[in-house]
Amino acid sequence: MKPITVLITLLISSIGFAQDNSEKIVDVAYDACDCIGDINNSLSTTEKSIEIKSCITAANMAWQLSHSMSEVSLKVTDTLSQLDNVSKIDSLIVPTDNLNITLVSDSDYEEIEAYLLETCGDMETMYFAENDTTENSYSDKDKAMEYYNQGLAAFDNQDYSKAVTLYKKAVKEDKTFAFAWDNLGRTYRELGDYKEAIKCYKKSIKIDPKGGMPLMNIAVAYGYLEEFDKAKKAYRQYGKVFENDPETYFGLGRIYALDNDFENALDNMMQAYLLYAEINSPYIKDAEKFIEILYHELEKQDKVEAFNRIAEKYKIQILED
Secondary structure, three states, X not given: OOOEEEEHHHHHHHHOOHHHHHHHHHHHHHHHHHHHOOOOOOOOHXXXXXXXXXXXXXXXXXXXXXXXXXXXXXXXXXXXXXOOXXXXXXXXXXXXXXXXXXXXXXXXXXXXXXHHHHHOHHHHHHHOOOOOOOOOOOOOOHHHHHHHHHHHXXXXXXXXXXXXXXXXXXXXXXXXXXXXXXXXXXXXXXXXXXXHXXXXXXXXXXXXXXXXXXXXXXXXXXXXXXXXXXXXXXXHHHHHHOOOOHHHHHHHHHHHHHOOOHHHHHHHHHHHHHHHHHOOOOOHHHHHHHHHHHHHHHHXXXXXXXXXXXXXXXOEEEEOO
């Protein structure tokens, strides 16, 4: 396996990037997020990662081009202002030292990507959307689908109480409507009612044992309830269904950390990091930040040797400056 370098000391500094280049970062991220929202949810995770990168790169280069052209435009305006009668001019030579406009695809790329992770809701929604459907994912009953679609609209409007009522009506019409159970659980989670959310996810998993959304979210809900052993078991079950999915290891890393088992947390987080790297996922940034947190926690416990041992296990080189 090719060694990967993680720059531990650079992770915190990357969080505060907006102070230095905030206008560009925000402008580019705004356009990139709009593009990300149009990505096809049916694509694989790897394909989604590629599309996300394309959106960021295109928005970044478009901003650079626009910025460069604005500078040229200002010079044109300045030159015209110095002429007595513009209407008599057939052509114009504008003095400039920047006749060739160079666009750099990776200019501030990491900062833009990090900002999107924090601000672009469409990015998270698209990236973790349920891709696969089964016979019971949707309902063949018109009334159930009507309530379900109304529930989606209420959820989007953050009217969670109304969404709960509508999703309940949907599953009353069709008790085997898996996606309605999923979204009812998701809504209870937004309301902070994790026990009810878990009940909904269990019903969905019984209908479809390979449903990605309930398998992942039941683990998250157990984590909120601090039922760490159940959360670990749920993440492992998710990993059995979705092999080599970095979310399995990222989730396990978080739960082990919450359970104050920092060595196992680090072991799982490094696996997540490597898998994110394989698919070029923007969520590798989250794994990097978590690895840094775990480094400092182990450092407090005088266990840097354990940190280095686990890093060596996965052939990850840690550089400290």
